[in-house]
Amino acid sequence: xxxxxxxxxxxxxxxxxxxxxxxxxxxxxxxxxxxxxxxxxxxxxxxxxxxxxxxxxxxxxxxxxxxxxxxxxxxxxxxxxxxxxxxxxxxxxxxxxxxxxxxxxxxxxxxxxxxxxxxxxxxxxxxxxxxxxxxxxxxxxxxxxxxxxxxxxxxxxxxxxxxxxxxxxxxxxxxxxxxxxxxxxxxxxxxxxxxxxxxxxxxxxxxxxxxxxxxxxxxxxxxxxxxxxxxxxxxxxxxxxxxxxxxxxxxxxxxxxxxxxxxxxxxxxxxxxxxxxxxxxxxxxxxxxxxxxxxxxxxxxxxxxxxxxxxxxxxxxxxxxxxxxxxxxxxxxxxxxxxxxxxxxxxxxxxxxxxxxxxxxxxxxxxxxxxxxxxxxxxxxxxxxxxxxxxxxxxxxxxxxxxxxxxxxxxxxxxxxxxxxxxxxxxxxxxxxxxxxxxxxxxxxxxxxxxxxxxxxxxxxxxxx
Numbered sequence: 001x002x003x004x005x006x007x008x009x010x011x012x013x014x015x016x017x018x019x020x021x022x023x024x025x026x027x028x029x030x031x032x033x034x035x036x037x038x039x040x041x042x043x044x045x046x047x048x049x050x051x052x053x054x055x056x057x058x059x060x061x062x063x064x065x066x067x068x069x070x071x072x073x074x075x076x077x078x079x080x081x082x083x084x085x086x087x088x089x090x091x092x093x094x095x096x097x098x099x100x101x102x103x104x105x106x107x108x109x110x111x112x113x114x115x116x117x118x119x120x121x122x123x124x125x126x127x128x129x130x131x132x133x134x135x136x137x138x139x140x141x142x143x144x145x146x147x148x149x150x151x152x153x154x155x156x157x158x159x160x161x162x163x164x165x166x167x168x169x170x171x172x173x174x175x176x177x178x179x180x181x182x183x184x185x186x187x188x189x190x191x192x193x194x195x196x197x198x199x200x201x202x203x204x205x206x207x208x209x210x211x212x213x214x215x216x217x218x219x220x221x222x223x224x225x226x227x228x229x230x231x232x233x234x235x236x237x238x239x240x241x242x243x244x245x246x247x248x249x250x251x252x253x254x255x256x257x258x259x260x261x262x263x264x265x266x267x268x269x270x271x272x273x274x275x276x277x278x279x280x281x282x283x284x285x286x287x288x289x290x291x292x293x294x295x296x297x298x299x300x301x302x303x304x305x306x307x308x309x310x311x312x313x314x315x316x317x318x319x320x321x322x323x324x325x326x327x328x329x330x331x332x333x334x335x336x337x338x339x340x341x342x343x344x345x346x347x348x349x350x351x352x353x354x355x356x357x358x359x360x361x362x363x364x365x366x367x368x369x370x371x372x373x374x375x376x377x378x379x380x381x382x383x384x385x386x387x388x389x390x391x392x393x394x395x396x397x398x399x400x401x402x403x404x405x406x407x408x409x410x411x412x413x414x415x416x417x418x419x420x421x422x423x424x425x426x427x428x429x430x431x432x433x434x435x436x437x438x439x440x441x442x443x444x445x446x447x448x449x450x451x452x453x454x455x456x457x458x459x460x461x462x463x464x465x
Contacts, residue, residue: 017041018129019059022116023051023077024066037122048073055081062129063087064121065107067098078105086132088125090116108132140207141336142394148378149193150200151392152364154209154332154340155347156190163331164194164201165215193364201330209340210330219307219322223314227325230310233303240295248290248299251278259299347379347423350390354381359388367410374410377403378423386417391441393424393432400432408439 020042043060045051048069054060063081067074067089078087082105089102090111102110108128111121145151157164194200204210220227234241249258251271262270268277269285278284290301306316332340351361359381366375367389381388389410391403407420420441422428427445428436436443 018126019043019061020064020125021045021051021054021060021062022064023048023069024064024116025069037118040118040122040125042118048077051077052080055085060085062125064111064116064125065089067091067102067110071101074101075105078107082106086128088121088128090121137208138339139395141209141339143396144203144207144209145394148364148376149197150204151378153190153193153200154204155363157210157332158337158340163213163329164190164210165327165329205330208333209336211333213329213331214326215329216327217324218327219319220325221307221309221312221314222317222321222323224309224312225323225325226309226311228310229307229322232306232308232316234306235293235296235298236300236304237298238293238296239304240293242294243291243303244294246290246292246299248288248301250286250288252283252285253278257299257301347390347392350379350423354388359383369410369414369416372413374406374413377406386419389418389420391420391422393422393428397429397432400428401435404432404435404439404441407441411439 018040020040022042022044024044025046025048043054045054048065051063051065055063063085065074065077065087068091069077081087086108087106088109088111089098089105089107090113091098092112092114094112099110108131109124111124113121145154153164201210201212205212218227219229221229232241233243235243249261250256251258251269251274254271254273256271256273258269258271264270264277266277267280269280270277288301290299291303292299306318307322308315309317347363351363354361360383362380362382364376364378365380366373367377367380367387368374377389378392379390381390389407391407393400393403404422411418411420420439421444422436422441423444425445427433428443433443435441
């Protein structure tokens with residue numbers, strides 16, 4: 001059965017029940033004590049071989065596995081499932097060798113108990129499940145961030161401290177609301193990326209990286225749902241579309257618009273609806289700026305409106321018959337801000353260092369030379385004397401190789417002075433190290449125990465200047 005991180009139900013920890021599979025060949029039936037464990041549902045599987053079928057065909061949140069099974073079957077079981085579902089080992093014998101074996105098989109925890117008490121171990125199971133959920137979410141986010149365009153969007157969300165909002169520009173677009181001159185000056189690319197790849201936002205919502213909030217509604221074509229519509233304004237009396245602004249006078253008591261004022265001898269105004277005279281004071285009357293039809297001289301506060309669609313040419317539909325489209329904004333969840341800042345910290349520090357050193361820096365940019373385009377690369381730094389290209393390496397071996405080969409293609413074509421670097425959080429595997437060495441790409445490995453800025457300066461200074 002094929003599976004991936006995106007197929008794992010990361011919301012299961014929020015469900016009413018956490019489904020626990022107990023794999024124990026010595027158990028015949030479940031104890032009644034399971035009924036007293038709130039939020040957990042236990043299923044017994046008294047055969048390790050049967051457990052394979054259960055996990056492949058049913059939703060299982062945590063596995064509690066007895067270590068008394070043959071080591072060969074245990075290894076096969078753990079190797080197949082320990083990345084798919086958290087496994088807690090247990091044994092009736094307190095044996096250090098079993099603890100060592102469980103650790104080697106990557107069990108999340110081990111419980112020693114002569115007789116299982118589900119209520120006693122429920123907190124351990126819940127804790128393991130919760131930690132595993134958090135770990136898988138972290139892996140999914142890390143995988144999502146391997147795509148440079150995703151990094152650009154999240155980085156600019158962090159730096160701008162503004163949400164992505166939906167607005168109407170002949171069509172519904174997702175944009176960070178940044179002035180166009182600022183966008184051009186700082187090379188902000190998020191809006192361009194979102195226009196080409198609108199599905200990125202829904203991925204971030206599904207992965208719970210960003211929160212989606214309703215900010216209002218707009219009308220759409222009654223026929224094709226397009227927001228690319230225009231309004232036709234016309235006189236409610238003769239349907240003519242030519243009118244001029246006109247100050248309108250209203251009797252406040254009955255809200256009647258009085259188009260022709262009749263005065264009493266004392267200067268009071270007559271209301272034909274109320275059949276009374278009233279003083280022209282703020283308490284009795286008010287004026288608004290309305291309209292007067294040029295064709296029929298009809299006065300009105302608001303013109304009638306009909307809509308036409310620019311996309312399907314559907315004409316003259318009213319506000320009542322139009323469809324309504326929800327608009328949303330998207331912003332990074334508070335619980336992810338620090339994690340994402342740490343993820344981008346090295347490149348942000350690198351950008352500061354290179355800018356201070358006289359380089360012009362661009363993120364997620366392609367390099368073009370002699371009509372050939374390469375990249376995109378995570379960061380490119382330009383100066384009159386040379387160009388620096390940086391890629392970031394993650395856990396995806398295939399993606400890492402693609403990035404390295406893109407640099408290799410550039411180096412075989414370009415005659416410019418280009419220096420290339422690969423930044424990784426941990427030391428790359430041997431195959432990647434060999435490729436970096438073969439293509440003269442300098443490797444910079446982050447060290448969590450040191451200041452990343454110091455590492456960058458130490459690594460780059462002798463190679464740049």
